[in-house]
Amino acid sequence: MITRRGCLGSAVAMAALIAAGPAFAEGSPFKMGLLVPGSVSEEGWNRIGFNALKGVEAELGAEVSYVELQQNPASFEKAFRDFASQGYNVILGHGFEFQDAALEVAPEYPDTVFLISSSYIFEGNVIGLNTDTSQPFYLMGVIAAKTGKKAGLVGGMEIPPIKEAFEGFTNGVRSVAPDFPVSEVYIGNFTDATATKEASLSLISQGADFVLPNASGATVGGFQAAAESGADVKTFSIFSDYTSVAPKNILGLYVADYARGVIRIVGDIRNGKKPTTNVEFGLKDADVMKFTYNDQAANPVTEDVRKYVDEVKGKIAAGEIKTRQK
Numbered sequence: 001m002i003t004r005r006g007c008l009g010s011a012v013a014m015a016a017l018i019a020a021g022p023a024f025a026e027g028s029p030f031k032m033g034l035l036v037p038g039s040v041s042e043e044g045w046n047r048i049g050f051n052a053l054k055g056v057e058a059e060l061g062a063e064v065s066y067v068e069l070q071q072n073p074a075s076f077e078k079a080f081r082d083f084a085s086q087g088y089n090v091i092l093g094h095g096f097e098f099q100d101a102a103l104e105v106a107p108e109y110p111d112t113v114f115l116i117s118s119s120y121i122f123e124g125n126v127i128g129l130n131t132d133t134s135q136p137f138y139l140m141g142v143i144a145a146k147t148g149k150k151a152g153l154v155g156g157m158e159i160p161p162i163k164e165a166f167e168g169f170t171n172g173v174r175s176v177a178p179d180f181p182v183s184e185v186y187i188g189n190f191t192d193a194t195a196t197k198e199a200s201l202s203l204i205s206q207g208a209d210f211v212l213p214n215a216s217g218a219t220v221g222g223f224q225a226a227a228e229s230g231a232d233v234k235t236f237s238i239f240s241d242y243t244s245v246a247p248k249n250i251l252g253l254y255v256a257d258y259a260r261g262v263i264r265i266v267g268d269i270r271n272g273k274k275p276t277t278n279v280e281f282g283l284k285d286a287d288v289m290k291f292t293y294n295d296q297a298a299n300p301v302t303e304d305v306r307k308y309v310d311e312v313k314g315k316i317a318a319g320e321i322k323t324r325q326k
Helices: 045-060 073-085 096-108 134-147 160-176 193-205 220-228 258-270 303-317
Strands: 003-005 018-020 031-036 063-068 090-093 113-117 126-131 151-155 182-186 210-214 235-238 250-256 273-275 279-281 289-293
Touching: 031 045, 031 073, 045 063, 045 090, 045 258, 063 073, 073 090, 073 096, 090 096, 090 258, 096 113, 096 126, 113 258, 126 258, 134 151, 134 160, 134 210, 134 250, 134 289, 134 303, 151 160, 151 193, 160 182, 160 210, 182 193, 193 210, 193 220, 210 220, 210 235, 220 235, 258 273, 258 279
Parallel strands: 031 063, 031 090, 090 113, 113 126, 126 279, 151 182, 151 210, 235 250
Antiparallel strands: 003 063, 018 273, 250 289
16 A cells, blocks of 8 residues: 655765766756655655655755555555656665666656665666665674674565675674674565564574674564563664664664755756765765764673774774675
8 A cells, every 4th residue: 555645854965976967947946855665754765765755845945745565566666656657856765676667667768766775776867875784783793793792683584685684794794703603594675673573583493692684674573572571682773773682682783864964966956966976875974974882781892802893893893894886
């Protein structure tokens, strides 16, 4: 089912080389639309996109609206066409799964810019906005190998952004302990929190004492599983703060403040400029990637491990450590 609401929020931070282009007509309303794969009421990925839209509305004075969608490519194309046909200047498809639909629709609307989160695409008026989550996940892998015995990863769907994040995690683990066991499973969707919980509990029953869910709106199930399994099971909050769900289990928090970059990019587009390539952020962008610790965890990350992680973080930011295959 498709739900449309006029609204807004804070999320996708990105910068890019820009090229001059025709500015939008002075006095004409500048309009931005957002497509999310689920509900913006959920903490996590969808809320990030909603918050980005909110930032564009508040800081750029844009007219904004959003559409909540299920995993249905035909509905993706329809939503893109609906926005573009109504004169929306920029449409953000918040997730890699929107890429193919944007490529299909974009040639019909050359004056509309189609932005795609978690994508490396750069084709005509379709531009990828990607934050390299393999980098903070690499740090989580280092922590897992330093503090645990076995890790379990629970993904929503096996798409590039999640695979890259898990690749970063595994590479982080291997940098510390090459034989450290890591299991990886996918639930096949981004909405079923119960499935995430059950998959996490299964991994825990198989000996995983560090479990990391990455399944958009369904992510919370992994933290519920950790909380129910005792304080010895560790995890890390991602994208949004889930600490209240598992306060004793969550060792820290990774948040990407996408809004700053989205505002910057959309502002450039409004002024007649647009990126000349796809855009990517990493740990070098401290205002975008925030990586903090939870001192109230039952087994908080020790100072010596934090010091080691800081050293690794600096090397990643400087380009000395590669967290994934490119």
